[in-house]
């Protein structure tokens with residue numbers, strides 16, 4: 273593609289199976305309407321690539337002839353090459369902020385792996401409408417945007433763009449999180465809702481029902497890699513207790529999967545059953561130490577108001593909680609009023625309603641008159657005006 277273009281990918285929520293999915297148990301996740309967008313435009317300086325990500329105050333450029341390009345083998349790796357990580361870390365010695373460092377490492381690792389010296393130098397400008405570090409898959413949506421933009425710029429798509437974007441974005445996720453399960457990048461690539469079990473079970477859940485969900489961002493920042501490492505350490509230390517808990521979390525995902533196919537047409541029965549499973553899943557997540565007092569506040573507020581059942585979503589330790597609204601046999605006005613009371617009782621948190629099953633990775637041509645600064649200031653309705661096509 274000769275002119276400027278943008279790519280975009282959604283965030284996700286995990287409905288069942290966070291953490292246990294890292295230990296090869298099944299999980300269910302779905303794409304949300306909030307997305308990350310990445311503009312590819314001419315370079316600021318010839319022969320230099322730039323990564324600009326104003327949301328995390330990152331703006332760095334590198335000369336292409338100083339990048340440690342990897343010899344291409346025709347295969348997409350499933351592990352990081354630590355020697356390459358080391359060389360990129362040398363280029364990032366002055367980037368101290370952890371979010372900035374993780375984003376720049378993922379970008380450069382994918383750049384030297386997918387592109388080569390001959391790839392036209394470009395500027396890459398990211399803007400995420402997802403809260404960063406909140407459990408909504410912002411890092412996976414960034415990895416998917418970077419992987420798809422670089423595959424496109426370097427004409428590297430070979431056979432199956434979805435497979436290739438997914439596999440490369442998993443490598444980007446590894447740069448950011450260390451030991452990701454792969455569920456976040458799978459959902460950000462494909463969109464919709466998926467049943468996933470590492471390493472290779474990935475089944476789209478078609479006709480995902482329009483569940484009424486409330487997402488609450490506690491605004492407590494946390495690092496997925498640290499929470500995942502804590503669960504691993506607990507499993508190694510007390511395997512006789514941890515293994516049945518992780519198995520039970522996997523069984524909850526299986527039970528939810530059966531429920532979705534048997535009760536999909538009955539919204540009241542479906543939300544009641546899924547809410548019950550969510551309550552159990554949250555209890556198990558509390559027991560393995562990944563909740564947080566703010567998440568417990570969200571849970572007790574929704575319990576007190578009778579709004580529905582709340583579980584943490586994503587890695588926990590802060591971040592977001594999801595409430596499956598079960599007050600669906602109340603009138604719409606009563607549900608609305610309950611949500612407003614829920615919001616009013618926790619003014620320190622961000623509360624929003626969301627629908628699941630958004631589209632996956634997409635791209636669109638962008639008029640050259642749209643500067644990177646303008647692109648990075650857009651809101652969702654501005655991006656919606658582009659003519660998106662989805663892989």
Ligand code: MEV
Nearest residue numbers: 290291452453454586587
């Ligand atoms: C993060 O969104 C979910 C975790 O299960 C980690 C992962 O699956 O990579 C905690």
